[in-house]
Amino acid sequence: MFDAHGFPEPTLVSVNGVQLEVFEAGRENTKPIVLCHGWPEHAFTWRHQMPALAAAGYHVIVPNQRGYGGSSRPAEVTDYDITHLTDDLAALLDHFGYDDATFVGHDWGANVVWHLALLHPDRVNGVINLALPYQERGPMPWIEMMEQIFGPDFYFVHFNRQPGVADAVLDQHAAQFLGNLFRTNVPLAPPEPGMAMINLAQADTAPGDALMSDRELEVFVSAFESSGFTGSINWYRNLDRNWHLLADVEPIIEHPALMIYGERDPIPRPENLAAVVPNVQEASLDCGHWIQQERPEETTRLMLDWLEQRQVPA
16 A cells, blocks of 8 residues: 555545545545645655554545645636635545545645635534644735735745746755755744745755655655646735635634644744634644654654544544
């Protein structure tokens, strides 16, 4: 079932007007759990968790979301808004014949999972998210807010205000960029105020230690050399559009949730996540941003313990 990396072969699944490249484990099981990657990542980011979750009785479903890997890459920027991204996941459940599932997300995948719980609450029976806590909508569109705080060169803002520029640099330097980005033991620092991603793509070296082996890194590099970065960056280009789309959505997430932080992740930890996710449990691990890859065994154990406590029915 699994290759030398502990990863299965994918299938292409037609959902919501696109095709998603989907990796599965535990197909014989009847408790679905859907794992959603972040940026700039790939379903392969969950390679350490898939076998253990399958062995625990879960049907593990891991898509490369639209814009990534072998999945569809629509040309329209608005085809990557939060409505499309969450509709993809709901349609994925329809494809497999499930009413609901536990959804797990890391980084941008966590953002999609939080909003799936808001936009399709009946399709979610529980949430496990890593690195990115639920972001309240706030009074100002997100990119406008970041531009005021961090300035025009902050990479979120740059992606939006200068479309195509970062894409071209990252496409040209995919291996260098990803090798410099996927690092551990990096000194804790606040978010880079400048064009951090372009700088990483053009830097000869980066601080810290390599997150993964060269062979593992090649999975990510090969995927982005094939797909390019534009589809994935288009997720950022919809942040202000998402802010408007969510205007009339009830902002409280009532689902049972587990939030896992990296203690050395520069993403700030909220003072009171329970105010907006009242049924949340919070945990942290001694690592940076790439939690499930930096601390795979500990991450998997936190997930399995929480799932066992909830006793998700078959």
